Structure formats: structure tokens, C-alpha cells
Amino acid sequence: MSPEIVQLIAEATLDTLWMVAVATAIATLLGVPLGVFLATSGRGELFALPAVNRIVGLVVNATRSTPFIILVVAIIPFTRLIAGTSIGTKAAIVPLTIAAIPFIARLVETAVREVDQGLVEAARAMGASPLQIVRKVLLPEAVPAIALSLTLAVVSMIGYSAMVGAVGGGGLGDLGIRYGYQRFMPDVMAAVVIVLIVLVQGVQTIGDTLARRLNKRLRHN
Amino acid sequence: MNMPLRADLADVREVPVAKADDLDRAMVRLEAVSKTFAARRGGGAVTALDHIDLAVAPGSVLGVIGRSGAGKSTLIRLVNGLERPSAGRIWVDGTDIAALGERELRQVRRSIGMIFQHFNLLSSRTAYGNIALPLEIAGVGRAEIKARVEPLLELVGLADKRDRYPAELSGGQKQRVGIARALATRPKVLLSDEATSALDPETTQSILDLLGTINRELGLTILLITHEMSVIRRIAKEVAVIDGGRIVERGDVYDIFTRPGHATTQSFLGGASGRAVPAGLAARLGPDRAAGSEAVVRVVFRGTLAAGAVVSSLSRELHADVKILSGAIDEVAGRPFGTLLIGLPSSDRHLAPALAYFAERGLDTEVLGYVA
Structure with missing residues (x-):
């Protein structure tokens, strides 16, 4: 492999990491509150708003059931509005974020619902407001599960980021398509796949370790 | 006495x-x-x-x-x-x-403090953090929280477990944290x-x-x-x-x-304080007061321990054997309380005077049945 190609792979890896990092950060910022809302707004729950809950749930499901590649194309006007362009790394962040928000929201919802209802009752008995229950009980208790959820989200986003390469999104996927596929360079294709595998492995290991550290339900001495 | x-x-x-x-x-x-x-x-x-x-x-x-x-x-x-x-x-x-x-x-x-069967402690907080929770919810300042939580840990005997997470505590210790937490807001x-x-x-x-x-x-x-x-x-x-x-x-x-x-x-x-009839006896116990059968009577002693003396003097008075079948002496709310199952002849000549004898002494009796 020529030094130019190695340079290209290194740049593409950085592009992928950048896209995934920014998209994950924004999606987490929006997805966590959305997930908490989904977990607490059902009938008879802390912020009982069953109608809004159902509508939000529908939107989340609709976004999640749209194939990512179609989502990327479908929201091009929106992407232009936000990023000023529809190609390149910057533009790819928009559909990645849009796809990640409902994904993270559902994962966070599950994590929050797993929190023992007895803790909610105890907090209510102490005179906690619904907001205090979320801040002091539900979120801290769900943190280990949320850490695992975010790991899963990042891994999925690495995969998605490769897919935006197909529509000129930049990053490893873009490199694999243009050099590996269109120019018949199997060694580049193989290198891209290996880098992706290493990235996913790394993220999973970091996530697992973090979740284990955060989980105080396990004894560790 | x-x-x-x-x-x-x-x-x-x-x-x-x-x-x-x-x-x-x-x-x-x-x-x-x-x-x-x-x-x-x-x-x-x-x-x-x-x-x-x-x-x-x-x-x-x-x-x-x-x-x-x-x-x-x-x-x-x-x-x-x-x-x-x-x-x-x-x-x-x-x-x-x-x-x-x-x-x-x-x-x-x-x-109003509350404690629970399953303790309901936050797994993400230490003993100290759990006890501090109701104070944080009430908007109490940090220094004041510390001043209140430390004596509570002391009170429930967990001063040395201050920084332990619930997963590292036994059931009893968890409930002690639960009690301290319930007391935090006084x-x-x-x-x-x-x-x-x-x-x-x-x-x-x-x-x-x-x-x-x-x-x-x-x-x-x-x-x-x-x-x-x-x-x-x-x-x-x-x-x-x-x-x-x-x-x-x-x-x-x-x-x-x-x-x-x-x-x-x-x-x-149920079986508390000798109320239970021994299984072997219960099997033979019937409602029929046949001639020559023996009555099984439960005598309850409240606030006195003179059980033995009462039975032996009854025996003398009736000129009949009074058998002690089972019994227990216990303390409830700091006061003595005993139950005795006795067997005595069920004939009118014996049973009625025996019950009267106990009644005179303020003891509760109950005829449970008869054994042949």
C-alpha cells in the first residue's frame, strides 16, 4: 500500500470518528431527555401525559423504521438547511444524528423503566417532586444501563457512518466505496474493514469497562 | 404476690x-x-x-x-x-x-419517615449518600446534611460503613441505613x-x-x-x-x-406461646364426652406464673389426677403469660368444679375436646 493510501485511510478514520462523536454527542443530549420522557409520561406515571407520550412514541417508531439509507436521501433539504451542503463529513452528521436520537431514546427508556419502582416510591415518600425523582433517583440508578446503551449506539453509528459514505458522506465508508469498490483496490477495502472492526472492538471494550465501573450493584474490592 | x-x-x-x-x-x-x-x-x-x-x-x-x-x-x-x-x-x-x-x-x-420491606436504597449511593437523599430533596445545605447524617450513622451503628454501597451491606445493615434515612428529616x-x-x-x-x-x-x-x-x-x-x-x-x-x-x-x-395442641393429642381429640373419657382443657395464665401450684392444688381438691399435657410460659409486652393444656376426668363430678376453680382464680379456660 502506498503512503498516500495509508494517509487516506488515516484521514478517513479521523473523519469517521469525528462524525460519530459529534452525532453521538448531539443525539445523547436530545435522546436522553426524550427517553426519560417516554419512560415517565405513560398513564399513571410521574409526568402522566398519555396522549403526548403516544404521539412521541409514534414519531420515534416512524424514524426508527425508516431504512437509514432512505432517511439520508429523504432529509437532504433539511441537511442543506442545517449544514449548508448535502455532501461531505459535515452533512453526514445530520442524518446520523436524526437516526441516533430515537435509537438512544428507546434504549434510555428501557434503562429508566428497569429502575426498581420501590425506589420511586421511597423518593415520593420523602416528599420528592417528579423532577427530583428523575434527577436524584431514575437517572443515577440508570447510569450503568445508559452507558451500555450509548456503547451500542456508538457501535451502530460507526456502521451507519460507513453507509453515508455511499452518498458522498466522507469517512471510512466513502473511502471503501470509492477506492476499494469503484477502483478495484481490494487491499484498501480490507484495510477499511479492519479499521472498522478495531474501532468497534475498542468502543465496546471501553463501554463495557465504564458500565462495570459505574455499576455499584456489583461488589468490587 | x-x-x-x-x-x-x-x-x-x-x-x-x-x-x-x-x-x-x-x-x-x-x-x-x-x-x-x-x-x-x-x-x-x-x-x-x-x-x-x-x-x-x-x-x-x-x-x-x-x-x-x-x-x-x-x-x-x-x-x-x-x-x-x-x-x-x-x-x-x-x-x-x-x-x-x-x-x-x-x-x-x-x-413522615417510611421504611420498607426491601429497603429501597439507591444502589448508586453509599450509605452516607442514601441517608443524605431526603435532606437533599428538602433542600438542606451540604454542611447541615453532614452534621445530620454522621450522628445518624452513629445511631444505627454503621459509622464504619459510611462509604459502603448497598451491595456491600447485609440485609440488616441495609435496613439500618433505611431507618437512618427515614429519620434524617426528623x-x-x-x-x-x-x-x-x-x-x-x-x-x-x-x-x-x-x-x-x-x-x-x-x-x-x-x-x-x-x-x-x-x-x-x-x-x-x-x-x-x-x-x-x-x-x-x-x-x-x-x-x-x-x-x-x-x-x-x-x-x-397459631402456635405462639403453647397455644398449639400437640399433633398426637389433636388426632385423638373428639367432641364426644363419653363416659370415662378425659377432658382436655386449655388454661391461660395472665400476669402470673403460679401455674404449677394451681394444678397441684386442683388435683388435691378434686381427688383426681390432673395431667399436664403441654404448656409454655412466655412473656408478652414485658408481662408473663402462660398456657397449659391439662387432662382431667370429664365426668360432671370433676369437670364443672375444675372449671369453677379456675374461674374463681381469674384464669381463662377452654374445653378443647375429649379423649377416650
């Missing part, structure tokens, strides 16, 4: 659970409280509580005992407003709980929801001892629910027996223990 004791007993028996003029200064009072849960799909409405009247005097310990599903969990949750009554009124320290809005209710809940009332039901007998005792100490030293009013008579007997002064959403019997713990009136109470007492 027996006479003053018995006079003392008579006094106690005449005190009702709550006198009319006591009601106004009761710490917790329920008046004609009912709770009905709305019908679910495919089922009818469920009445969990039906016209409950209850009063807990300041500084006292009232135990509510009932089977699961009797409505006792609902009862205790009405007191801090976790459940709203369908009818009736609930006062805690003079405040009508049922009339409060959610925001005011939150304030009142801070003066409540006037402590609600105990089956607090010892998940603990082994030895740990149960130490937790009940701790609750007793808190009751005496801090003057805290305690309302506890349980399905175990042994818990009631160890800590409560008054007991209410709940069954099918109604209070079927209530009174002084000693009286209820030694003279249970309602069938539910009797079944709760």
Missing part, C-alpha cells in the same frame, strides 16, 4: 385503644376511611379498605397485622398520601392529609412497611430493638404493619388486626395475645 398483679391487669384491660378525648391529640388518626380501586378491564372494583377507624397516640407504637391482601399496605400508604382515600379523613399531627394538594403533601411527607411519625419481613429472625430482633430504642429515646410515633405476630409482640403496645379490609379486633397487645377474640387473630397466634 398474685393479687396486685391481677389488679394491675384489670386496670389495663379497661383502657380502650384511644379514649374519646385522646382522639384530638392523636398523632395519626383515620376516620371512616375507605379505599376502593377502580375496576380494571374485565374485573369489578376492589374495596381494599372498608370504614377504617384508627388512632395512634403520640410516642406510641401501633402494630397492624394482617395477611397479604388484607389491605394493610394500602392502609399505611394512606397515611403519607401515597394513596388517596375514596372516603373518610386522615389526620397526621393535626393536618388533614386527604385535603392536601400534591405540593403541600410533599411538605408533609418530609415529617419526622414525627415513622411508617414501617413489613420492615423485617425480608430478614432472618436474629436480624429481625436487632432491627426491632433499634426501632424500640428510637421510639423511646426520640419519642417517635411508630405505625407498623406486619404479618408476623412475633414482631407485634416484640415492639408494639397496641395492635389492630385487619382482615378483608376491616379492622376485626384491636387493643392492648397483651390482652389480644392472651385473649384473642376473632378467628383471624387466633389463626395469627
Whole structure:
């Protein structure tokens, strides 16, 4: 492999990491509150708003059931509005974020619902407001599960980021398509796949370790 | 020696659970409280509580005992407003709980501590952090929190476990954290929801001892629910027996223990304090008083330990053998209480005078049956 190609792979890896990092950060910022809302707004729950809950749930499901590649194309006007362009790394962040928000929201919802209802009752008995229950009980208790959820989200986003390469999104996927596929360079294709595998492995290991550290339900001495 | 004791007993028996003029200064009072849960799909409405009247005097310990599903969990949750009554009124320290809005209710809940069967501690917080939680919720400052939590850790004997997470504590230690947490906001009332039901007998005792100490030293009013008579007997002064959403019997713990009136109470007492008939004897016991058969009589000694002497003098008086079949002497609410199963000839010449003999001495008797 020529030094130019190695340079290209290194740049593409950085592009992928950048896209995934920014998209994950924004999606987490929006997805966590959305997930908490989904977990607490059902009938008879802390912020009982069953109608809004159902509508939000529908939107989340609709976004999640749209194939990512179609989502990327479908929201091009929106992407232009936000990023000023529809190609390149910057533009790819928009559909990645849009796809990640409902994904993270559902994962966070599950994590929050797993929190023992007895803790909610105890907090209510102490005179906690619904907001205090979320801040002091539900979120801290769900943190280990949320850490695992975010790991899963990042891994999925690495995969998605490769897919935006197909529509000129930049990053490893873009490199694999243009050099590996269109120019018949199997060694580049193989290198891209290996880098992706290493990235996913790394993220999973970091996530697992973090979740284990955060989980105080396990004894560790 | 027996006479003053018995006079003392008579006094106690005449005190009702709550006198009319006591009601106004009761710490917790329920008046004609009912709770009905709305019908679910495919089922009818469920009445969990039906016209409950209850009063807990300041500084006292009232135990509510009932089977699961009797409505006792609902009862205790009405007191801090976790459940709203369908009818009736609930006062805690003079405040009508049922009339409060959610925001005011939150304030009142801070003066009511609660402990739970499964402790309900946050796994993400240390012992210290868990005890601090209600204070954080109440908006207490950091320095003040520290000043309050440290003595509480001391009080429940967990000063050395300050920075341990619940996963690193035993069941008893977790409940101690739960108790300290319930005391953090300096409540006037402590609600105990089956607090010892998940603990082994030895740990149960130490937790009940701790609750007793808190009751005496801090003057805290305690309302506890349980399905175990042994818990009631160890800590409560008054007991209410709940069954099918109604209070079927209530009174002084000693009286209820030694003279249970309602069938539910009797079944709760079950094998307690020698009430159980030995299996071998129970198998032979029949309702027919055949000639030459022997009557099996249960004699209950309240506040006296002179059981043996009574039996031997009865034997002399009747000129017949009185057999002791089984017996137990126990202490309830700090007072002695014994049960004796005796066998004696069932003929009119013996049985009636024997029962009269016990009655004269203020002992309760019950003829359980006859053996051939």
C-alpha cells in the first residue's frame, strides 16, 4: 500500500470518528431527555401525559423504521438547511444524528423503566417532586444501563457512518466505496474493514469497562 | 404476690385503644376511611379498605397485622398520601392529609419517615449518600446534611460503613441505613412497611430493638404493619388486626395475645406461646364426652406464673389426677403469660368444679375436646 493510501485511510478514520462523536454527542443530549420522557409520561406515571407520550412514541417508531439509507436521501433539504451542503463529513452528521436520537431514546427508556419502582416510591415518600425523582433517583440508578446503551449506539453509528459514505458522506465508508469498490483496490477495502472492526472492538471494550465501573450493584474490592 | 398483679391487669384491660378525648391529640388518626380501586378491564372494583377507624397516640407504637391482601399496605400508604382515600379523613399531627394538594403533601411527607420491606436504597449511593437523599430533596445545605447524617450513622451503628454501597451491606445493615434515612428529616411519625419481613429472625430482633430504642429515646410515633405476630409482640403496645379490609379486633397487645377474640387473630397466634395442641393429642381429640373419657382443657395464665401450684392444688381438691399435657410460659409486652393444656376426668363430678376453680382464680379456660 502506498503512503498516500495509508494517509487516506488515516484521514478517513479521523473523519469517521469525528462524525460519530459529534452525532453521538448531539443525539445523547436530545435522546436522553426524550427517553426519560417516554419512560415517565405513560398513564399513571410521574409526568402522566398519555396522549403526548403516544404521539412521541409514534414519531420515534416512524424514524426508527425508516431504512437509514432512505432517511439520508429523504432529509437532504433539511441537511442543506442545517449544514449548508448535502455532501461531505459535515452533512453526514445530520442524518446520523436524526437516526441516533430515537435509537438512544428507546434504549434510555428501557434503562429508566428497569429502575426498581420501590425506589420511586421511597423518593415520593420523602416528599420528592417528579423532577427530583428523575434527577436524584431514575437517572443515577440508570447510569450503568445508559452507558451500555450509548456503547451500542456508538457501535451502530460507526456502521451507519460507513453507509453515508455511499452518498458522498466522507469517512471510512466513502473511502471503501470509492477506492476499494469503484477502483478495484481490494487491499484498501480490507484495510477499511479492519479499521472498522478495531474501532468497534475498542468502543465496546471501553463501554463495557465504564458500565462495570459505574455499576455499584456489583461488589468490587 | 398474685393479687396486685391481677389488679394491675384489670386496670389495663379497661383502657380502650384511644379514649374519646385522646382522639384530638392523636398523632395519626383515620376516620371512616375507605379505599376502593377502580375496576380494571374485565374485573369489578376492589374495596381494599372498608370504614377504617384508627388512632395512634403520640410516642406510641401501633402494630397492624394482617395477611397479604388484607389491605394493610394500602392502609399505611394512606397515611403519607401515597394513596388517596375514596372516603373518610386522615389526620397526621393535626393536618388533614386527604385535603392536601400534591405540593403541600410533599411538605408533609418530609415529617413522615417510611421504611420498607426491601429497603429501597439507591444502589448508586453509599450509605452516607442514601441517608443524605431526603435532606437533599428538602433542600438542606451540604454542611447541615453532614452534621445530620454522621450522628445518624452513629445511631444505627454503621459509622464504619459510611462509604459502603448497598451491595456491600447485609440485609440488616441495609435496613439500618433505611431507618437512618427515614429519620434524617426528623419526622414525627415513622411508617414501617413489613420492615423485617425480608430478614432472618436474629436480624429481625436487632432491627426491632433499634426501632424500640428510637421510639423511646426520640419519642417517635411508630405505625407498623406486619404479618408476623412475633414482631407485634416484640415492639408494639397496641395492635389492630385487619382482615378483608376491616379492622376485626384491636387493643392492648397483651390482652389480644392472651385473649384473642376473632378467628383471624387466633389463626395469627397459631402456635405462639403453647397455644398449639400437640399433633398426637389433636388426632385423638373428639367432641364426644363419653363416659370415662378425659377432658382436655386449655388454661391461660395472665400476669402470673403460679401455674404449677394451681394444678397441684386442683388435683388435691378434686381427688383426681390432673395431667399436664403441654404448656409454655412466655412473656408478652414485658408481662408473663402462660398456657397449659391439662387432662382431667370429664365426668360432671370433676369437670364443672375444675372449671369453677379456675374461674374463681381469674384464669381463662377452654374445653378443647375429649379423649377416650
